[in-house]
Amino acid sequence: MESISTEKNEIARRQVIGFSREMNSLEQWVADPSGDLRLFSVSGIGGIGKTTLLTEMFRRAKQASLLVLWLDGQSELTTSGAFLSSLEMSLQNEYGRFRDPDVPLLPYLVAELSKQRSVLVMDNCERLDLIESWLLSSFLPRLKDAEVLLVIASRNGLPVKWRTNPLLDGRIQTFPLKLFSREEIHEYLRDSGLEEAVQKEIAQKTEGLPLLLAMIVDLQRSREGDVREIPSMLSAEFLKEVASPSLFQALTVLSLLPAADQPAIDNLLDDPITASGYFELGKLSFIRSTPYGLSLHHVVARLLREEHARRNPSQFRRQRLHVFKLLAEQFRLADKRRQMQIAAHVLELYREFLPAAHAYADFSSTLKPQEHSPYRAEDLPDLQRFLGWSISNSDWQSELVDPREYHELLETIATDHPEGIFVVRDPGGTPVAFCAGFWLHAGTMPLLDRYAPRLSSILGEDSSGLRLLPAEAADTICVLLAAVNIRHPLYRPEELGALLMRQWLIFMTRGFKGINITADPNLNSLFSLMGFKESGRIKPEGPEDTGGLTQWELDFRQAAFEEWVQKVIRQTGPADDAPNMPMPGAGQDLSVPIDGKTVKRILERLYDTEQLERIPSVRALHLPAAALQKNVLDLLMAEPPAYPLTKLEQQILRESFVRKEWNKNELAARFHMSRTTFYRHSRTALEHFAHVLSRLV
Structure with missing residues (x-):
């Protein structure tokens, strides 16, 4: 014994x-x-x-x-x-x-x-x-x-x-057993003898694995050894379960993927694993089965990635790029929930390129985005409190709105349009951060005029169309308020700011457009770093308003997720690390702006060549209207439809813009859908048709 x-x-x-x-x-x-x-x-x-x-x-x-x-x-x-x-x-x-x-x-x-x-x-x-x-x-x-x-x-x-x-x-x-919560991490560190600043840094950058926490504390106490060696030490501990070198290579690949079946793993290996090897992988304690294949525990995946990057940096970058291209292709075909999972994983893969020292957002924290949870009425007192603290610090808010009306505006959104509130919660479900605004449609535009009257001037010609748009067709949100719990005892405001930004971006990748308007130089720099596009300015209103307002947009309605990631990484990372080569199936000339909105205009004017040639994007193609008309009709009738356009989407576009025998309600009934579902399928059809047309021209 x-x-x-x-x-x-x-x-x-x-x-x-x-x-x-x-x-x-x-x-x-x-x-x-x-x-x-x-x-x-x-x-x-x-x-x-x-x-x-x-x-x-x-x-x-x-x-x-x-x-x-x-x-x-x-x-x-x-x-x-x-x-x-x-x-x-x-x-x-x-x-x-x-x-x-x-x-x-x-x-x-x-x-x-x-x-x-x-x-x-x-x-x-x-x-x-x-x-x-x-x-x-x-x-x-x-x-x-x-x-x-x-x-x-x-x-x-x-x-x-x-x-x-x-x-x-x-x-x-x-x-x-589960990972330590942030509260338990602080409890562990309280009697460690380490300086408070060191404790806070450890809490921010560890993910709650007790062994990892203990090793970091011991190294900090003794000042012997290098904390950078810990991923290697822990990787060796996890790999005790692995029986063969081939499984080790497969684990390294799996650490780069959110989940993968055997063919996906083999795609990244020089020597494919056997069916029995894949089965053995699934039996490991830190791997679980999902509908998309095997998935590695996120802490183990991070440690294996860090060890891989340290041991063989060039191979790690090549494999990461390969994975990025694979995920970009999967993203286009995935449902909305899966798209959010892919987006979260890609942001984690490239977290090193996101801002680590910003006034509002520190992405170096290991806080993990939770599943999106809708706003609940009982959240409002917490959100109003966060907003009050934010007002006192003069941060995060839109200068479009009179500060005296911030609380009233939040109350109005919560009461009349709660879908405009995006809440971030801690693991226990308590709100820790939020942003709020209006999804732009006929029902919200009057409220936007009431609280942010200067916005209409910057929306331009889109404003009149939005005033007629039904709520179920809305795909653009204008964010007017945002705040984090700056007095939280366990999370720093910058951590929560980064978490709010990440979770909101992940949510928006489902195919939405976001608008943010600010004069805050810190927010302007953050939006620029995070791949937002400057889309307009509002001039100062008076002598006290000296800086003017900048409008920033991020548009995922055209499924341009991979281009956005490329832009973010290229701004901060070395050129050879950025995934800047063409994505699979993305052969279009990005200087020619063909998107879902452009396709809709083309289809609406398809039989009027004079009107067709007046569309700016069509003029930029340097293609005769008659030739464009023929290409579009060929695509609408092609058998099978060109990827990624589906047969159902092709039929929806034909019935909506070519035959035009039924109104929207009748079309929804004809396709056995609710009006909301029909609008969603129509938007996706336009996006996919834009992708096909871009490659063709």
């Missing part, structure tokens, strides 16, 4: 954080007078704290005067004989109990464990399968009425065979 005293002493030097749910369950079992056989299944990736939890449970059970035995699965669960011998030696060494030579080993151990409330703590149980049949058929049935608790820790948890066994029905509690 291997002693755990050394390991326990090592862990005791570290503060034990978290585990309240797990320890409460232990206390409840200890206090339950009708206690019977129970199993706790503790699972999680390497470094998540399984051994720490088991050591704490061992200590608490000892304090409660229970009989407590520790087994190491790596050496003591290989055979039933080794398991029983280890229990016997533990009883001898820890409790001075010896078996009479005439008593068989198994009945003796069952009797000893049944005499009093007992706990068996079993760590490193990855190979429990070696003796699980014997445990389930011969050992555990003898203890079914005994007050015995088995605490079993493994990376992947107990197999299905255990969870479906009739004997154990209702006796198993599962404890999948």
Whole structure:
């Protein structure tokens, strides 16, 4: 029996954080007078704290005067004989109990464990399968009425065979361990002896993996070793699970992808993995299956990427570029939810190129964007409070609106048009940041005139069209207010600013256009760095308004996600790092602005060559109107339709602009869609047709 005293002493030097749910369950079992056989299944990736939890449970059970035995699965669960011998030696060494030579080993151990409330703590149980049949058929049935608790820790948890066994029905509690929250990270750091500034930096740049946090703190305390070596050290720890060099190469590739099936992984490997190799990948503790293939735990993925970039920087950049092009192609074909996931992953892949020292946004933080959660009425008091603090600091807000009306404007948006509020929440669901404005359509334009009367002058000819646009067709939002919780005890304002910007951008990649207007030089610089396009200026209104206002736009309605990413990276990164080569299927001359809006104008004037030639984008093509008309009609009738245009989208465009026999409501009914769904399909059809037409001309 291997002693755990050394390991326990090592862990005791570290503060034990978290585990309240797990320890409460232990206390409840200890206090339950009708206690019977129970199993706790503790699972999680390497470094998540399984051994720490088991050591704490061992200590608490000892304090409660229970009989407590520790087994190491790596050496003591290989055979039933080794398991029983280890229990016997533990009883001898820890409790001075010896078996009479005439008593068989198994009945003796069952009797000893049944005499009093007992706990068996079993760590490193990855190979429990070696003796699980014997445990389930011969050992555990003898203890079914005994007050015995088995605490079993493994990376992947107990197999299905255990969870479906009739004997154990209702006796198993599962404890999948999670990363530390930001609050738990600060709690861990509080007694570390490190300076407060160092603690804040560590909290900002670690992702809650206990082992990673402990290693960084130890290195900072000792000032021996280089923190930059940690990804390599932890990568080696994770790769203990990997059985072959080929799987290691596949993991390196998978660290660059949000999720991938076997063909996608093979596409980035010199030597493709086998079907059995792909199956083995799926069994690793830090990999989960998704509808899109295997996905690596985000902390493990980041550490493997950092190690890859350090070990072979040129290969890392080449593979990252290849992945970017692959994801750009997937983005065009993905549904809206998947597009948001791809956008989030690409921003993470290229996070090093995003601003790390800006007055409003620090993207070096490891805060991870959450799933988008809509505004709720109970959020308003928090948002009004953030807004009040922001006003007092004179930051984030649009000078288009009178500051005295900020609170009223937010109340109006929340009451009449809550879809215009974008909320960012912490992992517990509490708001930490927001931005708010109006989706531009017939119902909101009068409110925009009321609160931001100068905007109409900058919207130009689009303003009249927006005043007739139904709400369900709106695809442009004008942001007027934004604020973060600048008094949050755990997150710095710049972190929250970056998180707000990232999550809003990810949301907008679903095919929307955003407008922001400001005179704040810090916001002007941020919008420029983040790939916004300057689209107009509003002159100063009076002597006190000296700077004027700049309008910034970001337009994802034409599925130009990859071009936006290229622009952001090229502004801040070395030329050889920027993914600036043509994307798959993107052969168009970007100097000729053919987008969904242009295609709509072309289709509306398709049979009027004189009107057709007056469209600025058509003039820029240097193509006779008659030739353009023929090309468009050929594309509308082509069988099969040119990629990425689908047959349904082709039919929608033909019925809407060529045959024109039905109005919008009738068309929606004809295609068995709601009016809102029909508008959405129509916009996508125009975007895809623009993509096809751009390649053709």
